[in-house]
Amino acid sequence: MDFSVVDTPEQAAFRREVRGWLDANIPKELEENLSPDPQEVTEAEFQWGWEFQKKLGALGWLAPTWDKEHGGGGLSVDHAMVIDGELSMRNLPPMSNLGIALAGPAIRAWGTDEQKRRFLPGTGRGEIITWQAFTEPEAGSDLASLKMRAVLDGDDYVLNGTKMFIGGCNVADFLYTLAVTDPNAPRHQNISAFMVPNNSPGITIHLLDLIAGGGKRMVYYEDVRVARENLIGGENGVGKGWWVAQTTLELEHGGSGRVVRDPLVDQLIRYCRSSVRGGKPLTADSKAQQMLADIYIRSHVGRLIGTRNYWMQSAGKKFSYEGSQFSLWGKTFAPWLAKQVRELVGPYSLVTDQKWAAIHRELESHQRQSLATHPGGTPEIQRVIMARAIGISRSPNRTAASGKPSGGH
Ligand SMILES: Cc1cc2nc3c(=O)[nH]c(=O)nc-3n(C[C@H](O)[C@H](O)[C@H](O)COP(=O)(O)OP(=O)(O)OC[C@H]3O[C@@H](n4cnc5c(N)ncnc54)[C@H](O)[C@@H]3O)c2cc1C
Incomplete structure (x- = not known):
């Protein structure tokens, strides 16, 4: 099966423009030296990230599909896919602006005109966090x-x-x-x-x-x-807060989708190609080959589910189980991948000392991040939501034996 994504000629031209701009605006040494642990990002790196976020916002690339009057780029989904894809391949300080991903869409759906004027332009341009x-x-x-x-x-x-x-x-x-x-x-x-x-x-x-x-x-x-x-x-x-929150939660529960997969898988494959054990590259080992093939296939399955949701969201399709399916995939793939990495790479995947750590400490950070399956609702809750959506829940409003209906956050 061919997993590759093919750009339209217009997307290919826009990709060159975006990549060129990112090359010119992201210092190489920042990408090379940035800690994979968000908690270790320095004040200077954070400030750089914020300025960079505002530069993206000024170009309309932070909230590409929002209207220009609301701080967006007024661009098509085709353009947004290119920007998401290119940004995901760069090593940048975390730009955890939940305003764009979560609060902004709720204000766009539920805010008064005055609230949209007050909150959205600054959010879309990266000035309001x-x-x-x-x-x-x-x-x-x-x-x-x-x-x-x-x-x-x-x-x-x-x-x-x-x-x-x-x-x-x-x-x-x-x-x-x-x-x-x-x-x-x-x-x-x-x-x-x-x-x-x-x-x-x-x-x-x-x-x-x-x-x-x-x-x-x-x-x-x-x-x-x-x-x-x-x-x-x-x-x-x-x-009406519950319904306002539902706009946010539908996106947070996987409804926003994702058009790219985690670059960690490619990094891991490159690492195994270049790491020598017993005089041979790790990839010469048949068990390692099978494990890497399995990781590669599963990561692409997730990418396809994420791409479908991205399309559903941008085409205004009604969601049933699909959002939580993607969320659940991510929440089960991450700990599974972490276990595979421990088997493949061994203790090098668990140390923070730069001298020994595999892939610039990315793997050690991933080991810890993979344990956090709670953000945006736990795996159990994603299953509860899916069961409700496909009509196999105990009742649409009551899921817990305690008699307390679950809010499904
Ligand atoms: C790293 C991180 C980032 C976060 N970021 C944010 C944020 O930015 N903003 C924000 O508001 N919140 C945030 N959260 C909170 C997150 O949404 C909650 O942790 C999550 O909804 C689970 O709630 P809880 O921790 O109270 O666990 P609980 O609800 O107490 O759940 C405990 C356990 O019981 C299980 N359980 C509960 N109910 C059911 C049920 N009906 N059926 C089956 N099993 C069930 C759960 O799956 C879980 O395993 C974050 C959490 C983490 C860990």
Whole structure:
């Protein structure tokens, strides 16, 4: 089976333009020296990444398919595929701007015209960074049981509560936050969504030391005042937060798809070709050959599922099980790949010392990242969502034996 992707002549010309621009704007030494561990990215590297993000935004390449008036590039999906593909092959500081991937689409779908004017252009141009603040210590998979309260007081809402696993390797301008606005309303109808300025008095943030790194934080809200006009959900947005969040979660649960596969697989194959064991390259070993072939095939299966979802999303197709299928593929492939790597490469895949570490420490970092299957919903929850979508769940609204319906985050 031929897995190769063939560009149209127009895509090929655009690819040359994008690649040329990236070559001219990314210093070689930055790519060569960047730590694969996001937590080790230096302040200078982070600042460089942010400036680079803004340069991409100015070209319309950060949110290529968004309208120009909303900070996008007004480009076609064909162009977006090229940009995604080229960026994924570069070694860059993490640009974890969840505003573009998660909050932006929700504002585009649910925001008032005034909110779109206020939040989208800065987001699309990479000037505004937003973190997603949904999860709480007692509300993860069952997101609808969240406890953060938002009480209307004059023209402001006053927020109290705690969010967990929030953020990325950078600073944020806004926290895209879910909170209960009506504790007496039925489940799902009691929640509203807010864009909370991160510099609001009453917000305290503590970095979490996670094995996967990633700059995740606890965020405490104590009497945080947020203006009424920052409530997202349309003109009558109070109580619509669950549906606003669904726009985000559908994308986060694999609905955004992906047109490229992880470059780690190619790096691993190159490493095995050039590593000599017992006088022969690792790839001369028949067991290693079989393992690498299996890794290669599975990685392409994931790429095809991701490409289908990318197409479905951009063509406005309705999703059933497909988003969670891609998410579940990623969450099972990563730990499986990590195990294969340990068998193939041995202890070199587990050390951080540059002298011994295989592939510039990429493999060691991957070993740890592969353990983090929780972001965007656990594998079990992806299975629950798929079961509901194909009609084999115990009931559309009740999945847990505890009797608590699952929110499916
Ligand atoms: C690295 C990282 C990054 C994250 N980033 C963000 C972020 O940016 N913003 C944000 O808001 N959140 C973020 N999260 C939170 C993430 O969405 C939650 O961790 C996830 O939804 C699971 O919730 P939980 O951790 O409370 O686990 P729980 O919900 O307590 O689940 C515990 C275990 O029970 C299982 N389980 C729960 N319910 C069911 C069920 N109905 N059926 C079967 N099994 C079930 C789960 O699969 C899991 O194995 C992040 C988490 C991590 C680890």
